[in-house]
Amino acid sequence: MQRCHGREIVAGIMFEQSKPALGSEIVAEASMAYTGTAIGASELAATGGDGSDDLKRHFRLGESLIHSVLVACGVLSMLTTLGIVIVLGIESWRFFRVPEVTLWEFVTNTVWQPRINEFGMLPLLSATLMTSFIAMLVALPLGLMAAIYMSEYATPRTRGVLKPVLELLAGIPTVVYGYFALTFMTPLLRTILGKDIVEIYNTASAGIVIGILIIPLVASMSEDALRAVPSGLREAAYGLGGTKFETAIQVVLPAALSGVTAAFIVAVARAVGETMVVALAAGAGPNLTANPFVGAETITGHIARISGGDLSYDSIDYQSIFALAFVLFLMTLSLNIFSRWLMRRFRQEYQ
Amino acid sequence: MAIQTKMATGTSSSSASTLADMTSGGGMAAPAARTHDGPLAIEARNMNIYYGNFHAVRDINLQVEPRKITALIGPSGCGKSTVLRAFNRMNDLVASARVEGEVLFNGRNIYAPEVDAVEVRRRIGMVFQKPNPFPKSIYDNVAWGAKVNGFKGDMDGLVEQALRNAALWDEVKDKLKQSGYSLSGGQQQRLCIARAIAIKPEIILMDEPCSALDPIATLAIEDLMKELVEKYTIMIVTHNMQQAARVSDYTAFFMVDPKRTGHLVEYGPTRQLFTNPKEKRTEDYITGRFG
Numbered sequence: 179m180q181r182c183h184g185r186e187i188v189a190g191i192m193f194e195q196s197k198p199a200l201g202s203e204i205v206a207e208a209s210m211a212y213t214g215t216a217i218g219a220s221e222l223a224a225t226g227g228d229g230s231d232d233l234k235r236h237f238r239l240g241e242s243l244i245h246s247v248l249v250a251c252g253v254l255s256m257l258t259t260l261g262i263v264i265v266l267g268i269e270s271w272r273f274f275r276v277p278e279v280t281l282w283e284f285v286t287n288t289v290w291q292p293r294i295n296e297f298g299m300l301p302l303l304s305a306t307l308m309t310s311f312i313a314m315l316v317a318l319p320l321g322l323m324a325a326i327y328m329s330e331y332a333t334p335r336t337r338g339v340l341k342p343v344l345e346l347l348a349g350i351p352t353v354v355y356g357y358f359a360l361t362f363m364t365p366l367l368r369t370i371l372g373k374d375i376v377e378i379y380n381t382a383s384a385g386i387v388i389g390i391l392i393i394p395l396v397a398s399m400s401e402d403a404l405r406a407v408p409s410g411l412r413e414a415a416y417g418l419g420g421t422k423f424e425t426a427i428q429v430v431l432p433a434a435l436s437g438v439t440a441a442f443i444v445a446v447a448r449a450v451g452e453t454m455v456v457a458l459a460a461g462a463g464p465n466l467t468a469n470p471f472v473g474a475e476t477i478t479g480h481i482a483r484i485s486g487g488d489l490s491y492d493s494i495d496y497q498s499i500f501a502l503a504f505v506l507f508l509m510t511l512s513l514n515i516f517s518r519w520l521m522r523r524f525r526q527e528y529q
Numbered sequence: 530m531a532i533q534t535k536m537a538t539g540t541s542s543s544s545a546s547t548l549a550d551m552t553s554g555g556g557m558a559a560p561a562a563r564t565h566d567g568p569l570a571i572e573a574r575n576m577n578i579y580y581g582n583f584h585a586v587r588d589i590n591l592q593v594e595p596r597k598i599t600a601l602i603g604p605s606g607c608g609k610s611t612v613l614r615a616f617n618r619m620n621d622l623v624a625s626a627r628v629e630g631e632v633l634f635n636g637r638n639i640y641a642p643e644v645d646a647v648e649v650r651r652r653i654g655m656v657f658q659k660p661n662p663f664p665k666s667i668y669d670n671v672a673w674g675a676k677v678n679g680f681k682g683d684m685d686g687l688v689e690q691a692l693r694n695a696a697l698w699d700e701v702k703d704k705l706k707q708s709g710y711s712l713s714g715g716q717q718q719r720l721c722i723a724r725a726i727a728i729k730p731e732i733i734l735m736d737e738p739c740s741a742l743d744p745i746a747t748l749a750i751e752d753l754m755k756e757l758v759e760k761y762t763i764m765i766v767t768h769n770m771q772q773a774a775r776v777s778d779y780t781a782f783f784m785v786d787p788k789r790t791g792h793l794v795e796y797g798p799t800r801q802l803f804t805n806p807k808e809k810r811t812e813d814y815i816t817g818r819f820g
């Protein structure tokens with residue numbers, strides 16, 4: 179009896195200890211980890227109870243069936259990701275094994291021209307960073323202001339209309355946005371700034387439209403974060419004579435900072451990976467430039483163009499796009515890691 | 530100043546009688562038993578509060594004495610919080626809430642259309658049931674209210690003074706830059722009180738400020754209230770009869786009628802209300818024979 183008791187306590191402690199770690203995980207993974215520990219704990223507790231018959235564990239068919247299905251789903255999604263990473267890795271490795279290319283050249287060379295065996299990714303990377311940066315310049319302030327308006331100012335009825343409309347905006351196919359960039363935003367920029375400054379294909383137009391495209395994402399995720407702030411904090415701020423604006427900006431926003439930051443980073447990852455808009459509007463040739471008004475091809479735009487053509491599977495061109503995809507993967511991965519690190523830091527600070 | 534004097538004379542007629550002369554409150558909710566003619570801190574007149582169609586409290590007449598502790602007691606759901614929040618227009622934040630009647634503060638009805646709720650709350654501060662520090666440092670928690678109130682003087686001095694008044698200074702003086710969440714529950718509540726004091730309000734409203742605290746922290750807050758009442762008017766909602774009896778000078782007892790509408794049953798000096806209540810219902814409630 180005593181032994182059983184002891185085990186249960188052990189299980190209980192394990193469960194307790196796993197909780198803080200949970201807090202810092204992204205929801206999906208957190209729920210997986212949660213199931214994991216819960217199962218671990220209950221098994222431990224159950225094995226301790228073997229002594230008496232009436233406490234014996236029953237076999238429940240439904241429970242174990244659902245359990246296995248859930249585990250299978252989790253494992254499947256993990257395996258898929260793993261598979262993609264492995265393929266990317268192998269093909270990239272093959273690419274770097276070719277004598278003409280070295281990793282050093284890939285990272286430092288400023289020319290990307292597969293035809294003459296120049297594989298420097300910098301022009302593509304810089305264009306990706308450029309469009310993403312411009313997109314964030316548009317999406318951050320607008321998305322955040324929309325979120326603050328919806329969570330702090332709008333009446334429930336206004337919000338009830340606004341949020342679905344915003345989410346509708348997110349449902350528009352990106353090819354439409356690409357066309358919008360090419361036939362509306364670019365002419366607009368050319369009218370405002372002059373045709374001699376703004377080329378037909380340019381990263382500014384693509385960046386701005388990507389920004390518009392991710393506003394709903396930023397707004398919706400930030401609004402969720404803002405609304406999750408306990409109403410007690412708002413009451414406290416109003417109770418001290420804070421105005422609505424002071425309360426929203428100085429109290430609610432800092433309290434929601436981890437969630438808002440996460441929204442930003444997800445948005446950056448989305449901007450980095452956005453393909454259709456840049457393929458249509460940013461230009462079809464690698465170009466290392468700091469000028470947003472001339473054409474430049476991004477990593478995604480290049481991959482889309484190259485893989486659309488007829489490449490033979492063993493060609494160096496073909497393998498080069500895997501190396502580029504690997505770079506994209508590393509970028510989004512580091513963004514994710516960064517966002518988690520941020521969230522953990524804010525949590526520690528504020529809880 | 531002129532307004533205050535006028536108000537004082539205005540109220541003197543209704544409160545000329547001394548406590549000894551007071552007889553039963555009659556059919557209406559009992560008016561305050563005033564023992565002197567000075568100006569009131571705040572006064573509710575014929576206050577009715579609704580949440581949508583629900584009549585939450587009715588016909589509240591409450592005269593709150595300055596620099597005294599007034600306790601609001603009564604069973605759960607009788608509208609204590611609703612009444613308390615009406616005194617600094619916190620009910621404005623509830624979309625469905627509607628307040629009728631008058632709340633006179635310095636001779637002005639705070640519900641008059643030209644009155645700014647934000648200005649009201651700068652003069653009538655509030656401490657809530659659950660400690661709710663901002664996600665900021667201890668220092669910034671205290672400084673925030675003063676900052677948004679346009680305080681331009683010696684902020685360090687103000688923060689220290691507020692923390693000293695809230696009996697928290699010695700515990701936090703070496704970690705002012707740390708998060709407010711790094712404190713214990715009782716310390717957090719004292720931080721919230723310090724935050725409320727820092728804006729130098731005339732009245733502090735406290736809604737069950739000790740309900741999340743252990744007995745020792747509770748006593749610390751009670752001691753604190755007794756010190757604060759030398760400078761401020763305090764109104765406190767509490768479920769704890771002993772607490773009301775220990776700290777308050779005046780007590781208002783609320784109950785609900787069959788339609789669940791809250792009303793003021795009896796209001797008077799705490800001693801009298803606890804030792805010699807005029808209403809049978811009050812006696813039943815404070816002696817625990819409520820049913």
Ligand SMILES: Nc1ncnc2c1ncn2[C@@H]1O[C@H](COP(=O)(O)OP(=O)(O)OP(=O)(O)O)[C@@H](O)[C@H]1O
Binds near residue numbers: 604609
């Ligand atoms: N935001 C609200 N919307 C609708 N009804 C409300 C709201 N707040 C309170 N009420 C109702 O008003 C009545 C009084 O509530 P109130 O919170 O003032 O009671 P209380 O005396 O403070 O109770 P407790 O002692 O439990 O805190 C209750 O019937 C409650 O259901």
Ligand SMILES: [Mg+2]
Binds near residue numbers: 610611736
């Ligand atoms: Mg209450």
